[in-house]
Amino acid sequence: MQRRKFGRTGLEVSLLGFGCMRLPTVAEPRLDSDVGNIDEQQAIFLIRHAIDYGVSYIDTAYNYHGGKSEVLVGKALAGGYRSRVNLATKLPVWLVESEADCDRILNEQLAKLGTDHVDMYLLHALNKNTWRDKVKKHNILSFLDRAVADGRIKHAGFSFHDDLDTFKEIVDGYGWDFCQIQLNYMDQEYQAGVEGLRYASDKGLAVVIMEPLRGGRLAQNVPDEIQAVWNQAPVKRSPAEWAFRWVANFPEVSVILSGMGRLDEVRENLNTMADAKPMSLSKEELDLIEQARQLYQQRVKVNCTDCRYCMPCPQGVSIPRVFSIFNHASIYNVLEEGKRQYSHLIKEGRDASRCVECGSCESVCPQNLKIIQYLQDAHDALT
Secondary structure, three states, X not given: OOEEEOHHHOOEXXXXXXXXXXXXXXXOOOOOOOOOOEOHHHHHHHHHHHHHOOOOEEEOOOOHXXXXXHHXXXXXXXXXXXXXXXXXXXXXXXXXXXXXXXXXXXXXXXXXXXXXXXXXXXXXXXXXXXXXXXXXXXXXXXXXXXXXXXXXXXXXXXXXXXXXXXXXXXXXXXXXXXXXXXXXXXXXXXXXXXXXXXXXXHOOOEEEEEOOOOOOOOOOOOOHHHHHHHHOOOOOOOHHHHHHHHHHXXXXXXXXXXXXXXXXXXXXXXXXXXXXXXXXXXXXXXXXXXXXHHHHHHOOOOOOOOOOOOOOOOOOOOHHHHHHHHHHHHHOOOHHHHHHHXXXXXXXXXXXXXXXXXXXOOOOOOOOOOHHHHHHHHHHHHO
């Protein structure tokens, strides 16, 4: 397993990290189970198999699997495995109403994990609102200082979901050791993006990558025209491997998380990360990935930028959300998933069928989109 430097900490960690948000599950959990519907035996086997073959970064969170992921991870790391890994979990800042809540939650997490410390502790899913209304308001940064000082956490970081300017503000707002961002070849300018990756790295932070496969969508149900691009390559690789190698090509990346639920996924990712070195992709290989990205982009149905000038709709239609579901279903060839998401809008009375063609949205759209027609197209496709 390839190992990389973890920012300025002096640590070296495995390039592949085991993300414990999508562990294998069972349809009917045992009544006496303390890990909910996680398939305990299989999940423990997968985590330990990954560690045995060189994975040294295990990532979980307070809310994963309904609060049961940390319990499962604690069991998986018993029997000598805890000392072989860097363990990461996250503080659910949305639940914090006082500084005392931070201590209570961390101590609860340590008990679940069966350990006296967490190697990497993240403030979970920071955005503009939680940074200003939670972290600063409730002195969470002071809590981090105390928890580092008393040894309950070794390194402080944050995961992120917002725009680039907010990301830079947070990076500059504390002496972080690391951060966690979403990055894949489709999301190069989304949220922190490539610019954020380099900004954090230049500040000495280790950068952990989540969603390298965009929730598996870059590896599953691959459209024929995109598979044809991969088939052109002299070296044959799976769509998942191409996506992982694009992320691994950045020398600023310390860890790439993968939510692995099957043994074949673990084995493929172990093989990929063994030699996915920084700056190892050729120009021809990068061009192939760019071709695939452009073909995915061509599957966009509505060029909505989510500027929200069309909102609020007088009839309550969630116009940007309708278009987002429509585009996502088309781009990633997941129509059934799109239909399920759209059904929730129907139940909430915010679907496109509510449109009365008043035209107020079209009169203010900076993109001059034919919103009325696109709403009808989306409704037809998603029902």
